[in-house]
Amino acid sequence: MSRVQPGDREHLADQSAAVAGQGGAGSDGERRRHGAGVLRDGAEPREIRQAVLVLAWPAVIEYALTTLIGVANMVMVGRVGAAAVASVGICQQPLMLAMGVFQALTVGSTAIVARHVGAGQMDQASEAARQSVVITLALGLLASLPFIIWAREIVVWMGAAPEVIDSATTYMRVVGGGTVFTVAGIVVAAILRGSGDTRTPMRVNGIANVVNVVVGLVLIFGLMGFPAMGVAGAAYGALVARIAGTLLFLIALYGGRTKLEMSLRDSHRLTRPVVARIFRVGIPAALEQFVMRGGQVLFARIIASLGTVAYAAHQITINAESLGYTPAQALGAASTTIVGQNLGAGQPQMAERGARETMRMAIIFMSCVTLIVVVFAVPILKMYTSDQRVIDIGVFIMRLYAFALPAMGVYFVLVGGLRGAGDTRFPLLISIIGIWCVRLVLGNLLAVRLGLGLNGAWVAMVADQWIRGLTSYLRFNSGAWKKAKV
Numbered sequence: 001m002s003r004v005q006p007g008d009r010e011h012l013a014d015q016s017a018a019v020a021g022q023g024g025a026g027s028d029g030e031r032r033r034h035g036a037g038v039l040r041d042g043a044e045p046r047e048i049r050q051a052v053l054v055l056a057w058p059a060v061i062e063y064a065l066t067t068l069i070g071v072a073n074m075v076m077v078g079r080v081g082a083a084a085v086a087s088v089g090i091c092q093q094p095l096m097l098a099m100g101v102f103q104a105l106t107v108g109s110t111a112i113v114a115r116h117v118g119a120g121q122m123d124q125a126s127e128a129a130r131q132s133v134v135i136t137l138a139l140g141l142l143a144s145l146p147f148i149i150w151a152r153e154i155v156v157w158m159g160a161a162p163e164v165i166d167s168a169t170t171y172m173r174v175v176g177g178g179t180v181f182t183v184a185g186i187v188v189a190a191i192l193r194g195s196g197d198t199r200t201p202m203r204v205n206g207i208a209n210v211v212n213v214v215v216g217l218v219l220i221f222g223l224m225g226f227p228a229m230g231v232a233g234a235a236y237g238a239l240v241a242r243i244a245g246t247l248l249f250l251i252a253l254y255g256g257r258t259k260l261e262m263s264l265r266d267s268h269r270l271t272r273p274v275v276a277r278i279f280r281v282g283i284p285a286a287l288e289q290f291v292m293r294g295g296q297v298l299f300a301r302i303i304a305s306l307g308t309v310a311y312a313a314h315q316i317t318i319n320a321e322s323l324g325y326t327p328a329q330a331l332g333a334a335s336t337t338i339v340g341q342n343l344g345a346g347q348p349q350m351a352e353r354g355a356r357e358t359m360r361m362a363i364i365f366m367s368c369v370t371l372i373v374v375v376f377a378v379p380i381l382k383m384y385t386s387d388q389r390v391i392d393i394g395v396f397i398m399r400l401y402a403f404a405l406p407a408m409g410v411y412f413v414l415v416g417g418l419r420g421a422g423d424t425r426f427p428l429l430i431s432i433i434g435i436w437c438v439r440l441v442l443g444n445l446l447a448v449r450l451g452l453g454l455n456g457a458w459v460a461m462v463a464d465q466w467i468r469g470l471t472s473y474l475r476f477n478s479g480a481w482k483k484a485k486v
Contacts, residue, residue, distance in 0.1 A: 037196055037334075037341035038118055039350040048357040052334050056358075058198035059330035062189070065205040067322045075384050076220050077234050083161075085385065086308050087168040087231045089315030090160045093300045095176055097293035098143050102136065102183040106190040108282030111340050111422045113194035115486050117259070118344025126261040129191045129253070131274050136187040140180030147176020158297070159304035167231040174235035181242040188249040193333050194340065195259045204248045212241030281486055284424040288431045295435030302444055303457060310454045313393035316384045321401055324373055327365040328409040331358050332416030339420035340486075348482040355417035355476065362409030373402035397458040404462040407469030414472040423481035430475070434468035 039051055077084040109132040116125035147154070151173035152165070160168050185208075189201040218224055219233030229236070254262050303314045335358045342351035373380070377398045381391045415427045439460050446456025475481070 037114070037338040037354070038345045039338070039342055039347065039354055041347060041350060043350065043353075045357055048354055049361065051338065051354065052331065052358050052361060055193075055196065055198050055334035055337055056327075056330045056361075058202040059193065059333045060327055062198065062202040062205045063326045063329045063333075064323065065202070065209040067326055071319055071323060076216055077231055081387070083164050083308060083312075084167065084231050085312040085315055085390075086161065087164040088171055088234060089311060090155060090158050090164065090168050090300070090304065091172045091175065092315070093293065093297040094154050094158065094172070095147075095179070097290070097297055098147070098176070098179055099183065099186070099289065099293070102139065102143075102187060102286075106187055106282070107285035107419050107424055108132075108278035108280070109187060110190045110194035110336055111281050111420055111424075111486050112277055113191055113260075114196075114337055114340025114420055115344035115422075117195050118341030119346075122259070122261055125195065126266075127271075128274055128278065129195075129260050129262060130266060130268050131270055132187055132191060132278060133184075133250075133253070134268050134270060135275070135278070136184050137180065140183045143183065144177050144179040147172055147179065151176060159301045161304075161308050164308070170232045171235040174232070175238050178239040178242055181239070181246040184246045185242060185249050188246075188253055191260070192249075192253070192258060193337055196337055196341065197258055198333070198337075200252045200258065201249075204245055204252065207248060208241045208245035211244045212237050215240045277486065281422045281424055284428050285419060288424070288428040291428060292431045292435050295431075295440055299435075299439055299443055299457070302440075302447055303454065306447070306453055306457075309387075309389050310393060312385070312387070313390045313397070314454060314457075316381065316390060317394045317398045317401070320380050320384065320398065321373070324369045324402070324405060325366070325408050325412070327369065328362050328405075328412040331362045331365070331409070332412035334358055335413045335416040336420035339417040339481075340422075341420075343421055343482070343486075351417075351421070351482070352479070355413065358417075359410055359413045362413045363406050366405040366409035370402045370405045373405070374399050377402075393454060397454060400455075400458050401462060404465035407466045410469040411465065411472050414476040417476060418472070418481050421481040422484040422486035423475075426475045426481075427472070430468050430471045433471060434464045438467050439464040 037051065037055060039048060043051075077088050109128060112128045113125045116122070116128065152169040155165055155168045155172055185204075189204070192198070192200050214237075216234050216237030218226055219229045219236050220231075221233075222228030252258060253260070254264055256263070304311050306314075335355050338354040338358065339351045342348070342354060377395050378391065381394045381398065385391065411430075415430070418424070418427055442463060443457045443460035446452045446459055447454065450456060452459075
């Protein structure tokens with residue numbers, strides 16, 4: 001009961017055939033059923049790079065626009081002062097921790113949808129997508145409640161300074177209360193990427209970013225007759241943007257203009273086999289996120305103990321660096337799709353070749369970003385704040401962390417490939433080693449015990465990234481992921 005129009009089918013089939021080439025997927029009819037990530041058996045490196053770019057360039061824009069929502073908020077509140085920056089920053093890690101459970105849905109749904117699309121089984125792909133949406137909305141509502149009820153308690157537990165508790169509580173309650181919209185957008189975007197559609201998430205996040213900036217500017221600074229709300233204005237701007245994004249994602253998914261066969265008239269009843277498959281693949285990924293985000297929450301508490309100015313510098317630098325690794329995130333998403341779809345098409349060797357070529361591209365991109373960050377660290381920081389104390393602290397740690405970016409490229413791409421294969425248990429081990437054994441232990445030793453402050457904490461962060469890059473490479477190189485069951 002597909003609602004895709006004939007013209008849309010031809011566009012999707014032509015895009016898939018152009019990437020798949022003249023072999024691999026088989027006849028023209030078969031290639032029309034396969035995803036854009038299915039590679040021609042024996043494809044040349046140039047063809048593989050072309051396939052990666054077809055998937056990655058919309059994802060680059062999508063991730064950049066998604067990141068820009070946070071960047072724009074930080075830039076705007078940075079003009080209010082260091083306390084405002086700390087108020088927003090202190091909320092980020094608890095909010096991200098809450099996202100961990102939804103990594104199960106994101107990874108499980110992406111891997112299963114990609115496998116079915118690669119095998120040309122669109123009915124099964126659509127069924128998995130529908131059930132993922134139902135689970136997401138139900139769990140998202142439950143995840144929103146703690147932030148509404150215990151916002152102040154969470155902020156205090158995070159170690160917020162007295163001058164930022166009230167504003168941080170407001171931000172936590174508003175943005176955390178909208179968790180259901182945040183996670184719904186994330187999961188639907190992951191479903192679309194699993195099907196090979198990276199353009200729709202790009203468009204939707206572009207619109208959401210514009211909404212965030214416009215509403216944020218009006219409410220933070222009190223334009224157009226509205227009162228100046230400061231940090232609360234940033235919170236409401238982010239909430240409105242995420243509501244708009246979620247509605248647009250659902251319209252795209254159910255509007256008959258995607259490769260998936262989705263309609264509100266279809267059955268959305270949960271079935272044990274599909275739910276079990278989603279969580280079998282996704283639960284290790286959820287645990288990975290809990291391990292990672294939990295470690296980051298404790299790390300943020302270490303930073304908060306260094307004072308408001310140090311925490312503001314830390315948060316601004318993290319926010320600025322987030323745009324730098326956008327290409328690696330996008331290539332990681334492409335790797336997930338390529339590995340999943342080629343395994344579904346019965347081409348494990350092409351799945352491996354696709355991921356390796358994507359890794360090489362990520363190393364090149366991230367090395368270029370490293371150079372840009374080192375050279376332009378000061379102008380980048382001045383975009384966020386005019387507080388010279390914050391800039392002076394931030395310059396060194398920004399340049400230091402730039403040298404971790406190539407390792408991040410390796411990690412994002414290869415872990416993305418492991419997830420696309422359904423091998424989600426080893427990334428959990430990678431996070432335990434990197435976050436808990438390196439970042440937390442070494443960070444506390446250098447920053448607190450040896451008195452190196454923020455500089456010592458960021459040395460530990462760089463070491464963490466290189467350890468995770470190396471261990472992900474060793475796991476991928478073993479080839480064990482090719483036998484993972486989805």
